[in-house]
Amino acid sequence: MPNADLTFCPRCAERLEWRGVEYPDVLHPVCTKCGFILWQNVRPSVDALIVRGEAPHVEVLLGRQSAARAHGQWGIPGGFLSVGDRIETALIRECRREMGIEVLIGDLVGAFEAMFYDVPMVDLIYACTIASGEPRAADLIDEVRWFPLGDPPPLALEIERDAMDVLRRKLDVSL
Numbered sequence: 352m353p354n355a356d357l358t359f360c361p362r363c364a365e366r367l368e369w370r371g372v373e374y375p376d377v378l379h380p381v382c383t384k385c386g387f388i389l390w391q392n393v394r395p396s397v398d399a400l401i402v403r404g405e406a407p408h409v410e411v412l413l414g415r416q417s418a419a420r421a422h423g424q425w426g427i428p429g430g431f432l433s434v435g436d437r438i439e440t441a442l443i444r445e446c447r448r449e450m451g452i453e454v455l456i457g458d459l460v461g462a463f464e465a466m467f468y469d470v471p472m473v474d475l476i477y478a479c480t481i482a483s484g485e486p487r488a489a490d491l492i493d494e495v496r497w498f499p500l501g502d503p504p505p506l507a508l509e510i511e512r513d514a515m516d517v518l519r520r521k522l523d524v525s526l
């Protein structure tokens with residue numbers, strides 16, 4: 352949901368007003384003094400579905416979350432794209448940061464919509480393989496483990512399970 356209660360321009364602190372910018376019926380907060388437009392978009396994020404093995408014995412690498420939000424739940428490495436990020440460099444960085452590994456990026460598994468706190472996000476989930484390094488729990492994770500692609504433990508985000516189902520069908524991995 353866009354923040355309808357925003358009042359002041361983050362650049363010059365003058366009052367914001369909701370106005371049509373591109374289309375008259377699509378309103379955005381616009382500064383009444385300096386013209387700053389506060390675009391409020393869905394946030395893009397990237398996640399890595401790291402796999403190994405051949406069908407029907409494909410495994411996926413998961414990390415157990417140590418952060419309070421999803422404590423004890425399992426998930427795949429990734430994160431939001433920051434300004435200036437590129438998809439591939441962000442994916443590689445997040446895998447390095449969370450699991451201490453270098454990954455090779457493969458096919459896009461899909462684009463998945465979810466909520467993170469109250470922020471709507473579009474998560475681009477890529478199939479990846481390990482290029483080098485032994486996975487270990489690094490940032491935000493307290494354990495890493497391989498699971499069968501068709502039988503993961505409870506996951507922090509439902510879309511991660513959805514992505515595994517898509518990849519499983521694509522690789523023809525039966526349950």
Ligand SMILES: [Zn+2]
Pocket residue numbers: 360361362363364365382383384385386387
């Ligand atoms: Zn302003």
